[in-house]
Amino acid sequence: MASSGGSSGDSIFTKKTPILGLKLYVLIAATIAVVLVVFALYFLFIRHRSCKRRRVGVKHRSGFLPLVCKEISEVNEPNQRQTTKNVSEKNSVFVVDDVAAIELESKKRSSESKESSTTSSSALSSSTDSLGSFGWGRWYSLTELQTATNQFSGDNVIGEGGYGIVYRGVLHDGSVVAVKNLLNNKGQAEKEFKVEVEAIGKVKHKNLVGLIGYCAEGAQRLLVYEYIDNGNLEQWLHGDVGPVSPLTWEIRMKIAIGTAKGLAYLHEGLEPKVVHRDVKSSNILLDRKWNAKVSDFGLAKLLGSEKSHVTTRVMGTFGYVSPDYASTGMLNEGSDVYSFGVLLMEIITGRSPVDYSKPPGEMNLVDWFKGKVASRRGEELVDPLIDVPPPPRALKRILLVCLRCIDMDANKRPKMGQIVHMLEADEFPYRAVSIVLLMLCLSTYS
Structure with missing residues (x-):
């Protein structure tokens, strides 16, 4: 009986199956091999995808984040001292003593915007807006402010002093601002530009006019303030x-x-x-x-x-x-x-x-x-x-x-x-x- 059971068992595994006439033990072995190969391929695919993501992440950081970090370091370098500390609020104010750095950044962004296509221009604009939250104000191009003030039209003049003319301006997003165009008399525009930034920067107080941003292109020095609509x-x-x-x-x-x-x-x-x-x-x-x-x-x-x-x-x-x-x-x-x-x-x-x-x-x-x-x-x-x-x-x-x-x-x-x-x-x-x-x-x- 034992011998009969054994021969019966042998006949089960050695018996040919309808699938390509393969014996049962061969079919089982082939199935296990296919499953192992599939698992191995899946594992390799997941590993490859993970590595690819890491490579993309490195490329993203090297392409964009250093630009932000570089801009922050330009504002906070030792020779560009941190001059104002907001005591009652949590925000710190950083200032730029070297206006040449601002000019360099302005020129760089201007050239980038000229070289880029319509799609990339909008991407650059988005990037510029996000960068504007760092430092002490948003960068505006001279073209933006010319458009906002109707080419610095006399009809938009709301104030005039010894150091500049203040214009009412409407930005592309519809917000109203006051644009102060500093007169470059014997370098006075450069001095007042730096003084105003050092004095108030991003300081926020309900009884102080807020400085929103700036423009420094060539000899032009402009400051952009919140617009107060009831005169002085x-x-x-x-x-x-x-x-x-x-x-x-x-x-x-x-x-x-x-x-x-x-x-x-x-x-x-x-x-x-x-x-x-x-x-x-x-x-x-x-x-x-x-x-x-x-x-x-x-x-x-x-x-x-x-x-x-x-x-x-x-x-x-x-x-x-x-x-x-x-x-x-x-x-x-x-x-x-x-x-x-x-x-x-x-x-x-x-x-x-x-x-x-x-x-x-x-x-x-x-x-x-x-x-x-x-x-x-x-x-x-x-x-x-x-x-x-x-x-x-x-x-x-x-x-x-x-x-x-x-x-x-x-x-x-x-x-x-x-x-x-x-x-x-x-x-x-x-x-x-x-x-x-x-x-x-x-x-x-x-």
Whole structure:
């Protein structure tokens, strides 16, 4: 029986099958071999695909990422110092001291855009937009800004100063911007370009005009800012606004507080601190809700924490410059405080710091202002175009702030942060304010 079972088993495996007449054991062996070959081929395919992906990844990094890294290193190299640190916000600000690097990058991108086709141009534009999130602003070509401003048309001029002309521009995406075309007088455009970038870069504050981007092609230096659509404080104070000014006392105080907050941020919220050096009504832009935004940082100076002042050539606008800075050239944040004091007087009175159309005793705003306070006629200082005069206590409080800001001793002037608190305070003890005002006036005229 055993022998019979064995022969029966042998007959099963040795019996020919209908498939090509192959014996069963041969067919089984062939099937196993085919399965092994298929698994081997599948494994090799997966391995090859994985290697290919790694090679593509390496090619992608070598083709694109070094461009980004190189641009970041150009901004952060040791000789291009990190000059501004946003203390209240988490973003750091990096600046470029070597404008030649910007020019080089601009030329490179311009040539790339010319050589590329329509498809590659759009890809480059996308790449440029993404790169714009690094550093301190987006790069704009001169052609873009020419198109945005209708070839710098005179109809689009919204401001003009000693260092450049500001145009209203509409970018290709429909956003409205202010384009400042710096005048290249004796290299001044280069200087102001660097100063503005160093001073505000990507600093963001609701009371500071934001710098969006730049253009540096050849001798052209342009800065692109957010567009503020309600003019500047000078226009609203001294323009033809009719028999009643739209700037009520409450609106004027809102503008004063906003300006003070912007300056306080420059002085106390950044390292190194920024001294604006040209605080005046034409540099205070206003939006539709009368929010103030400090603009024009072309004369600004950076002041490190280890320094109490910097000695520099006296710059500013006549009537706003503090006497100590004008006589010594020693600049610190107290110079801005004095200028703010004059600006605050201008907001209260509606008068320019210097007005030669006034009688001799009233030409200089500061002297006329002090005289009125000393003779206890402070209510006569209020702009007659204000329909509803301020409450007496509120007026006395603001007069006190003005006098403290223009103290002849720069060390006795309050800090901008303190000024913000003084302006925002609802109530000061009436008696204390009166006594302090009297003492200040007596000391001024003694």
